[in-house]
Amino acid sequence: MKQLYSRAHEALLAVSRQDFVSGADLAPSITGHSIPREETVRHLLGLIPEIDSHQVVMHVGGGSGYLTAVLARLARRVIYVDKNPVLAEKARERFFQCSLHNVDVMQVSADAGIEVDELCDLVLCTTFIKDPALLLPCVKRDGHILCLEGRAGPVPSLAIFRNTGGQLERVRTLGWVDFNRNSEQILIDLGLVSDSVLAQARIEAATGNDRVLDVVRRKLNLEEIDLYRSVAQQRGMKFTDGDEVLNSLNAELFRRFSRTFLDLSRLIPVSEEDSTLTVVTDDPDARTDQLERLTPRHRIVCMLVTPTDFRRIWSALDLTVKGSRFVAEQGTNTGVKPSETGASKDLLGKDNSRSISPYLVSVYEAILLDAVSEKASDIHIEQYENRVRIRLRVDGDLHDLPQYQLSAREIRGVINVIKLRAELNIAEHRLPQGGRSRLQLGNTSYDLRIQTQPSLHGENAVIRLLPQTGRAMTIAELGMSPAIGARYERLLDNPAGLVLVVGPTGSGKSTTLYAGLQTLADDGRRKVITVEDPIEYSIDNIQQTRVRTEIGFSFADAMRAFVREDPDVILVGEIRDQETALEAIRASQTGHVVLSTLHCNDAVDSLQRLYDLGIHPNSIAGELLAVIAQRLAKRICKHCRKPAEADPAILAEVFPNGAPADFRCFEGEGCDKCNGRGTHGRVAIVEYMEVDSDIRNAISSQPPIGELRWRALDAGLITMRDSALDHVIEGLIPLSELPRILPRERMAPEVRGGRRSNG
Numbered sequence: 001m002k003q004l005y006s007r008a009h010e011a012l013l014a015v016s017r018q019d020f021v022s023g024a025d026l027a028p029s030i031t032g033h034s035i036p037r038e039e040t041v042r043h044l045l046g047l048i049p050e051i052d053s054h055q056v057v058m059h060v061g062g063g064s065g066y067l068t069a070v071l072a073r074l075a076r077r078v079i080y081v082d083k084n085p086v087l088a089e090k091a092r093e094r095f096f097q098c099s100l101h102n103v104d105v106m107q108v109s110a111d112a113g114i115e116v117d118e119l120c121d122l123v124l125c126t127t128f129i130k131d132p133a134l135l136l137p138c139v140k141r142d143g144h145i146l147c148l149e150g151r152a153g154p155v156p157s158l159a160i161f162r163n164t165g166g167q168l169e170r171v172r173t174l175g176w177v178d179f180n181r182n183s184e185q186i187l188i189d190l191g192l193v194s195d196s197v198l199a200q201a202r203i204e205a206a207t208g209n210d211r212v213l214d215v216v217r218r219k220l221n222l223e224e225i226d227l228y229r230s231v232a233q234q235r236g237m238k239f240t241d242g243d244e245v246l247n248s249l250n251a252e253l254f255r256r257f258s259r260t261f262l263d264l265s266r267l268i269p270v271s272e273e274d275s276t277l278t279v280v281t282d283d284p285d286a287r288t289d290q291l292e293r294l295t296p297r298h299r300i301v302c303m304l305v306t307p308t309d310f311r312r313i314w315s316a317l318d319l320t321v322k323g324s325r326f327v328a329e330q331g332t333n334t335g336v337k338p339s340e341t342g343a344s345k346d347l348l349g350k351d352n353s354r355s356i357s358p359y360l361v362s363v364y365e366a367i368l369l370d371a372v373s374e375k376a377s378d379i380h381i382e383q384y385e386n387r388v389r390i391r392l393r394v395d396g397d398l399h400d401l402p403q404y405q406l407s408a409r410e411i412r413g414v415i416n417v418i419k420l421r422a423e424l425n426i427a428e429h430r431l432p433q434g435g436r437s438r439l440q441l442g443n444t445s446y447d448l449r450i451q452t453q454p455s456l457h458g459e460n461a462v463i464r465l466l467p468q469t470g471r472a473m474t475i476a477e478l479g480m481s482p483a484i485g486a487r488y489e490r491l492l493d494n495p496a497g498l499v500l501v502v503g504p505t506g507s508g509k510s511t512t513l514y515a516g517l518q519t520l521a522d523d524g525r526r527k528v529i530t531v532e533d534p535i536e537y538s539i540d541n542i543q544q545t546r547v548r549t550e551i552g553f554s555f556a557d558a559m560r561a562f563v564r565e566d567p568d569v570i571l572v573g574e575i576r577d578q579e580t581a582l583e584a585i586r587a588s589q590t591g592h593v594v595l596s597t598l599h600c601n602d603a604v605d606s607l608q609r610l611y612d613l614g615i616h617p618n619s620i621a622g623e624l625l626a627v628i629a630q631r632l633a634k635r636i637c638k639h640c641r642k643p644a645e646a647d648p649a650i651l652a653e654v655f656p657n658g659a660p661a662d663f664r665c666f667e668g669e670g671c672d673k674c675n676g677r678g679t680h681g682r683v684a685i686v687e688y689m690e691v692d693s694d695i696r697n698a699i700s701s702q703p704p705i706g707e708l709r710w711r712a713l714d715a716g717l718i719t720m721r722d723s724a725l726d727h728v729i730e731g732l733i734p735l736s737e738l739p740r741i742l743p744r745e746r747m748a749p750e751v752r753g754g755r756r757s758n759g
Contacts, residue, residue, distance in 0.1 A: 008045040011073035012038070020066035020094055021189050034063025034087060035189055036126070036179050041067050047158055047174040048124060048146055051075050058120045058138055060110045061127025065091030065103075071124070072100045079116060083109040114138055122146070126179075132161050132168060139163045148177065155180070183213050183284040186234040192220060213284070214307065224306045225673075231284045232304040241672065242309025242373070245270050245280055246316055246403060253277075254317040257294070267291060267302070268313055276301055282310035308373045315366040316403065360413040363406065364421075367414075368439055370401060371465055372446070378465070381418075383411060383458035395634050395682050396506075408458065415452065415459050422450040430454055436534060439465075449534060468538045474522075475515045479635070479683035481726055484718065487690065488628065491593075492516055492569070497625035498588045500575075502598045502606045508632045508684050509597040510536050513571060516595060517542055526568035531558035533573050547573070559583035563590055572596040581613045588623040601743075603627040603689035603717065604709040607699060621691075621699040629687040631720065631741040633733040637674035641666050646735055653747040654725070654738060666731035683732055685741055687720040713750065721746055 017038050036044075044067070051057060051074040062068045062080040064087065072078045072095075080095075080103055082088045088107035095103045108114055110129045119140040125147045129135070132147045139145055143163050148156040158174045184202075187193045193201070193216055201215040208215075217227050232239035253269040254262075262268060266283040277298040279291065288300045305313065367390060371379050376392035383389075388411045391398045406414070419426045422435030432453050439446040449464040475485050491499050499516075501509045514537050520528050521541040533547035533555070545558055555572055556579040562570050563586075574597050575581045588594045600609045606627045610620050644667035651659050668678025689695070689712050698711040713719075721742055727733045738747065 005050055007074060008050075011070050012042060012045065014073050015066065015069045015098070017066055019098060020064040020069065020091075021191065034061075035066055037181055037185065040177065040179055041070055043175075044124075044126075044158070044177060045070070047177070049122065049144060049160075051122065055121040056118055058114075058116070058123040058135075060114075060123060060125040060129070060135070062091055062105075063087055063126075065094050067124075067126065068103060069095065069098060069100055072103050075121075076102065077118070078103045079120065080105045081108060081110060081114060083107065110134060119143070126177075128156075132159075136163060136166075136168050141165070144171075146174070149173070180235065183231055183235075186231055186284070187213070187216055189234070190230060192216065192222075211283070224308060228282075228284075228304055228306045235284050235304070237284065238301075238303045240280065240303045240305055242305055242312050243675075245303075245305065245309070245313055249313070249317055251317055261290075265290065266310075268310070268317065270313065272298075275299055278303065280305045280310065280313060282307040308369075312366070312369055312373055315362065315369055318362055360410065360417050363404070363410070364414050364417045367401070367404065368448075368463075368465075369441070371463075372439075372441055374399075376465060379461075379463040381411065381415065381461040381463075383408065383455065383460060385457050395677075395679055396632060397634075412458060415461050418450060418461050418463070419452065422448070424450070424452065429459055444468075447534075447536070447538075466536050473511060473515050474518055478512060478515050479727075479732065480686055481723065484686055484688050484723070487626070487688065488516065489519060491626055492520060494593055494625055496588050496591045496593060496623075498584060498594045498596070498623045499625050499628075500596055500598055500606050501628045501630065502600045502603065502609075503630045504599065504601070506632070507630055508682070509630065510573075512628060512630060512684060513595050513597065514539065517569075517571060520569060527566065528569045528571070529562050529565060529567040530571035531555055531562070531573060532571070543567075555580040556583045559587055563587050563592065567592060569593045569595065574598070575613070578614045581610060581615050585615060585619050585623050589619075601629070602720070603629040603687045604705060604712055605629075607708060608705050611702065617700050617702045621696040624691045624699070626688065626690045629689075629720065630684045632682040633685050633724065633727065633737040633741050634679035635681045635683045635732055636666055636734055637668040637671060637678055637680040639673040639680075640669040640671035640678065641731055642669050644734065650735055650738060650747075653744070654721075656748050663729070665728050665735040667734045667736075679734070683727065685720055685724045685727065685733075686718070687723065688718040690716070692716075709750075719746070719750070721749070 020035060051071065053074070053076060055075045056077045056079070057071050057075040058079040058081060059068045059071055060081045062082045065080060068078055068080045068091070080088070080091060082091070085107050088105055092105045095105070106114065110125065110127070111134065113134060114137075116138050120138050121140055121143050123135050123139055123143070123145045125132070125135065125145070128148055132145050135145050141163055145161040145163070145168070147159055147161065149159050150156045155176050155178045158177050160171045160174055162169045162171055181189065184198055187198065188195070197219075198212070198216070201212050201219065204210070205212045205215045213227075213231070217224060229239045248271055250269070250271050253272055257269060266281045266286045267279045267288065268281070269277060269279050271278045275298055277295055278301045279288065280303050282305055284304060286302065288302050292298075292300050367379060371392050374392050374394050376394050378393040380391045380393070380398065381388075382391070388404075388406045388408065390401045390404045392401060416426050419433070421437040423437075424433045424435045432451065435450045437448045437450065439448055445468040447466040447468055449466065451462045453460045453462070475488055478485070480488065501512050503509050517528060517530070517539055520526055521539055524541060528542050530542060530544045531547060532544065535544050535546050538544065547553060547555060547558065555574070555576065559570065559572065559580065560583060570587055570592050572580065572584055572594065575584060584594045584596055598606050598609050600606050606629070607620065611617065644665050646659070646663070646665050655663075668674060670676040670678045674680040691699070692715055694715045695712055698708055703711070709717075724733070724738055724741060728735050728738070
């Protein structure tokens, strides 16, 4: 490359690349060719013929306009060409802001032909076109066309052509031009970070032996899949989903290469077809040159996946290799059932020690990784007569994991691994057992609640995953209506009283209570103590205590101790018996706000439950502030939400006298963000009963439960039906969720004496 001549050097210094950085507004449109690095522009200017101040230059593939702006400092006139209308318009604005009035912008595809009002001395094409001859009508006689070649390669070359009497003559190859940017440069170009933030991220990455990209993602709280998809587009890489790769893995390829080499290179070979070897990586800056030297007969295609998917793919291949070895070592006879006392001995060694097959440990860890990746709340491992079933509960529904085709012998070993991790008795197969263990994945810790259960064909296991982030969901994030959310926050400011959150198991009661605790923790003015069994989420600035029944420390014992520790708010994980209920009432009577849960169906039902526990009606009436009853409904995916036709059968149940003319509902079409389900996450559907003087009088007189409900409705009870319909109309949940969360008698407005309640 010839030395950069002085005018080109001055032009490069006169244009700030930062003025042409795309930012988030152009993220989908920008690539390395669209906004080359300063080093790339310097290299290009050293390759191309010198540009005189009287010449006309065309730049095809102008992108953000950075290189065009440099050329405008050299030539009399520059014609900017790009087929992307968004890029072209943004470039026009930036040329005007930089006072570059000698640039004309054309939004057109070069492959369709370009018409110009003045022939050019030089055409520089920094994008790939079908045929350089398409640009011939734009060039003067003896003018030059410079085009990229070698599209299949990672780094293209720049070739120079001459217009010789109306014929295109190829002169020579000028050299290679690398448009690639590393991931750090891409983060800046996307407008996600500044140089100072990036410098701080580099320090944190070096200290924590982490990658800068992952540090930035955590600091900015970015969705992993969105960030890596954007970076892949910027790098010119194909982004792929882990599930697609898992369906077509080739374990033989994985065996062919050194594990150490693959781990250091951050590459996993996943498929081979003809002369093409496809690999995946979670590092956008990963190099494949060493792999190319190891497999000279193959063309390497590298695809980007998220770090979570990379770990899943690695685990799946590792499992396959270890599984083959395990079968070879243990034999293929899996039909013999060991005795109850000998089952653990069979898989753990002759002395019943805690040495267990690495393969079985890998199976368990892979299942956990899949659960975390799917954002599952529970893992179900079940044994039937002729098969093993592993399922994840995601957004309330169970989904099979078909990739785990395990034998009865193998699943017994996996359950032994689970028991060992949870410090349970691996020799006990006749009684249910419960325990807990922890999972550390990156910087996130998970508390695992383990429950094993004997069944006809072997032990089953259920694992609940609880992320320990130091923060719980806030009240605003629960999805309550603003009115109910505001009332809930106001309840926490009361000087004393009892607040109950009720519903069946798995209805999100604890999450709602923890949201209140998080609000109190963020406020910091009040002391909060909790007693729980177990502690589901760890929250900073909250004093949390666990029930220890094995040493005689129960909910009631904790309550009696807590009132002497000067708390403002006390959370009791659950009111299970009369003793705990009495202590909760006494604590509220002595000037504390008490939060707790009950298992019952609705807000008014909770009063009957307290009666059944032996609490005096006057005590309930005097101390109860409010009851929140709730269910969880699937939330429509915001990325694929669309208007929907209402199901006539459901509509007839909800509106017996006909739906309002302006009634509307929505559904999710299904997209890659929600794995085609149309729903993503869940939202609480709430029934809210605030206890006023009328309800207090009703509670004291202890009328039948039906009468109590009508008193509550007259006093302004917000029913679950009302909340659900509000969510349907707002497009938060689909109409099809209503029969799942509402009993049949509550689908329609409630009738009393020939009239209906509001709704």
